[in-house]
Amino acid sequence: MSIDVIVLAAGQGSRMKSTLPKVMHPLAGQPLLRHVLNSAAQLQDARLHLVVGHGGDQLVDYIQSETISAQPIQIAWQREQLGTGHAVAQALPACAKDSVVLILYGDVPLTPSSLLNSMVSVAQQGDLALLTVNLADPAGYGRILRSPVGDVVAIVEHKDATDAQKAIAEVNTGIMAVKAEALADWLPRLSANNAQGEYYLTDIIAMAAEEGVRIRALQPQAEEEVQGVNTRSQLAALERWYQMRQAQALMAAGVSLADPQRFDLRGSLKHEIDISIDINCVFEGEVILEEGVVIGPNCLIRNSHIGAYTRIEANSVIEGAQVGAQATIGPFARLRPGTDLATQTRIGNFVEVKKSVIGRGSKVNHLSYIGDAQIGSEVNIGAGTITCNYDGVNKSLTEIEDGAFIGSNTALVAPVKVGANATVGAGSTLNKAVEAGQLAVARAKQRNLDNWTRPTKREK
Numbered sequence: 453m454s455i456d457v458i459v460l461a462a463g464q465g466s467r468m469k470s471t472l473p474k475v476m477h478p479l480a481g482q483p484l485l486r487h488v489l490n491s492a493a494q495l496q497d498a499r500l501h502l503v504v505g506h507g508g509d510q511l512v513d514y515i516q517s518e519t520i521s522a523q524p525i526q527i528a529w530q531r532e533q534l535g536t537g538h539a540v541a542q543a544l545p546a547c548a549k550d551s552v553v554l555i556l557y558g559d560v561p562l563t564p565s566s567l568l569n570s571m572v573s574v575a576q577q578g579d580l581a582l583l584t585v586n587l588a589d590p591a592g593y594g595r596i597l598r599s600p601v602g603d604v605v606a607i608v609e610h611k612d613a614t615d616a617q618k619a620i621a622e623v624n625t626g627i628m629a630v631k632a633e634a635l636a637d638w639l640p641r642l643s644a645n646n647a648q649g650e651y652y653l654t655d656i657i658a659m660a661a662e663e664g665v666r667i668r669a670l671q672p673q674a675e676e677e678v679q680g681v682n683t684r685s686q687l688a689a690l691e692r693w694y695q696m697r698q699a700q701a702l703m704a705a706g707v708s709l710a711d712p713q714r715f716d717l718r719g720s721l722k723h724e725i726d727i728s729i730d731i732n733c734v735f736e737g738e739v740i741l742e743e744g745v746v747i748g749p750n751c752l753i754r755n756s757h758i759g760a761y762t763r764i765e766a767n768s769v770i771e772g773a774q775v776g777a778q779a780t781i782g783p784f785a786r787l788r789p790g791t792d793l794a795t796q797t798r799i800g801n802f803v804e805v806k807k808s809v810i811g812r813g814s815k816v817n818h819l820s821y822i823g824d825a826q827i828g829s830e831v832n833i834g835a836g837t838i839t840c841n842y843d844g845v846n847k848s849l850t851e852i853e854d855g856a857f858i859g860s861n862t863a864l865v866a867p868v869k870v871g872a873n874a875t876v877g878a879g880s881t882l883n884k885a886v887e888a889g890q891l892a893v894a895r896a897k898q899r900n901l902d903n904w905t906r907p908t909k910r911e912k
Contacts, residue, residue, distance in 0.1 A: 453576050455498040456547035456632065459488055460539045461558030462505030462530040467683045473507030474681065475558035476514065479691055480698075481718025481736055484681055485511065486520070487561035492554070493521040494565035495572060499551075501543040502558075505530040535650025536626065537642040544639065547632050552576055554629045555653070560680045562694060563627065563672070571670055575629035579666040582657065583627040585675050593623035594654050596669065604667040607654035611647040622669075624654055625678040634665065710749075724760070748783065756787070759795070773805075776812075794829070808839075811854065824866065825850040834860035834878060841866045853888065 465474025475485035482490075485502075492500055502525050504511045515525050528543035540555060547553055552575040554568060567583070574581035582604060584596050590610075595617050597606040607624045608617050638656040646652060660667055672678050676693045679686070692713070699712035706725035709715050714731040721735050724743035733747055737755035741747075745758050748766035756773045764770065765782030772789030775781065780798045787799065790807030797810050800817035808822050811829035816822055818835035824847050825839050837858050839850040848866035852858065856870045859878030870876060871888030880894040 454548050454551040455495055455554060455572055456501060456551045457492040457495065457498050457554045457556060458501045458503060458540055458543045458547070459485070459492065459556045459558050460503050460536060461485055461511060462503050462508070462533065462539055463559070464506040464533070465559070465682070468687075469684075473510055476507070476510060477681070477684075477687060478718075479561055479681075479687065480694055480716075483514070484561040484687075485514075485558045486518070488556055488558055488563075489520045489525070491563060491565040491568060492556060495554070495569060498554075499523055499547075500525045501528060501546060502526070503528045503530050503539045503543050505533060505539075535644070535648065536653035537639055537651035537655065540635065540653055541639045541651075544632065544635055549632055549636070551632045552629055553632045553635055555627060557626055557680060559682070560625070560627070560678060562677050562679065562690065564677060567670065567672060567677070568627075568629075571627070571629040574668050574670070575631060578631070579668045580634075580657070580660050581629040582667055582669050583625045583672070583678060584622050584669045585625055585671055585678050586621045587623055587675060588621070590618075590621055590623045594626075595620040596622040596624060598622075603661070604657065604669050605661040606658040609646065609648070609652060609654065626653070626680075627678065628653075630656075630660075634660070719755075730766075742777070751782075755789075765801075822850075824848065825852065827852045828854035828856070828872070830854060831856050831858070833858045834862065836861040837864070838862075839864045839866060 461475045468474050468477065476483045479487060489500060492498060500521050502515060504527060508529060512527055526546050530539045530542050552572055554572055571581035571583065592610050594607045594609045595613055596604055597608060599605050638659045642651040642655050644651050657667060676690060679690055681687045681690060695716055696712060698717045699709055699715045703709055707723055707727040710730045716734045719735060719737040721739050723741040726744050727741050728746045730747060730749040732750045734752045739753050740757040742758060742760040744761040747764045750767045751764055752769045754771040756770045758775045759777035761777055762775055762779040768782035768785045770787040773787040773791040775793045776795040778796045779793050784801045785799045786804045788806035791805045792809045794810060794812040796813045798815040798817060799805060802819045803816050804821050806823040808825040810827045813829050814827055814831040816833045820833060820837040821839060823839050824841040826849060831852050840863055841847050841850065850864050850866045851869040853872040855873040857875045859876050861879045862876050863881040865883040868882055868885060870886045873889050874886045875891045876882060876886065877893035880892060882892060882894055886892040
């Protein structure tokens with residue numbers, strides 16, 4: 453039996469106080485909506501449908517710019533905000549008549565695909581699968597009504613509930629799975645005769661019970677798995693819960709975190725054992741850490757591969773870089789995209805490297821900029837060295853061969869080449885090649901003037 457997943461994302465989200473659609477606010481570096489779609493896309497052969505309304509054009513642009521599932525995501529518009537039942541009705545015509553329909557919400561990001569798969573399995577057996585959760589404070593949620601023998605018979609929304617019903621702790625998450633043919637029968641029969649004047653999807657529970665359809669309530673392992681986001685405060689709380697769960701998984705797999713509460717993973721982190729990560733480190737995109745990597749506090753690593761036993765000192769930023777084994781980076785270093793460091797390299801404090809290859813054992817220790825460069829092995833680059841790679845129009849290459857020594861405060865005006873074991877005197881500005889083994893000194897001749905009068909401060 454085929455699966456159609458309808459994701460509701462038409463609401464305004466006014467409590468977020470934002471021009472950005474609520475479902476586009478990020479959690480762990482990805483929009484809330486992306487988390488939902490990613491989970492749905494893991495269901496085998498599922499077709500995805502997205503119901504949009506407020507800010508719908510932004511959502512459509514995002515969906516069209518991303519690769520989320522093997523099949524295109526179908527878009528349905530809810531032009532008027534008339535409730536969840538009305539929203540589902542906008543997407544139902546595009547669903548297969550013999551499918552199971554799974555209904556999700558774009559602002560409920562962390563429901564695991566394993567739980568969704570269980571719900572689909574229940575619906576494929578002809579039952580209605582309903583996801584519920586018990587809350588210490590159920591205020592605002594629809595309450596689950598059960599018969600004297602414990603069967604689910606209805607859901608009553610908070611605003612329509614009696615005082616006795618408001619005391620019920622089991623609440624509706626809104627997530628359900630049911631056969632499409634049943635939805636096609638029930639949705640046209642919904643009424644807006646309620647406090648909100650909306651067509652509640654939850655009213656189909658009572659219809660199902662009246663018709664003898666078994667309603668099976670499933671529950672998550674943690675309430676955060678079904679937590680919706682309506683405010684920035686709720687988003688921040690869910691972010692911390694999610695990050696703590698990721699931190700615990702990493703520690704169980706051999707990664708040491710100085711403080712798991714001060715750790716953020718906003719992508720994927722592949723790692724080997726005996727990794728040590730200090731406080732306030734952020735990982736974005738796809739990051740690989742090999743065995744024995746040590747990362748100091750306050751570092752950002754994005755889309756990079758860090759080799760075994762490399763040490764990254766405090767306050768360093770690494771993006772789009774390949775770093776070899778036993779390297780030392782920082783503190784306060786920046787590696788930009790295209791940086792490729794070999795084994796045992798050293799990039800020191802306040803050094804920026806961009807789109808450059810630096811060979812085995814080479815050092816750039818202090819206050820330097822290396823851009824569009826090809827640097828050999830065992831090269832020493834002194835403090836304040838700059839590769840002048842940009843002429844205002846084009847980028848040019850600087851080549852420094854094995855064993856060269858570049859003195860402090862040197863400007864290498866590309867394109868330029870320094871040969872193997874050559875030496876460049878401190879304070880030089882080079883715009884011509886230096887052959888292997890040569891000493892190059894390119895600076896103005898020093899003049900010492902006698903009888904020179906030091907300027908004095910003028911009186912006002």
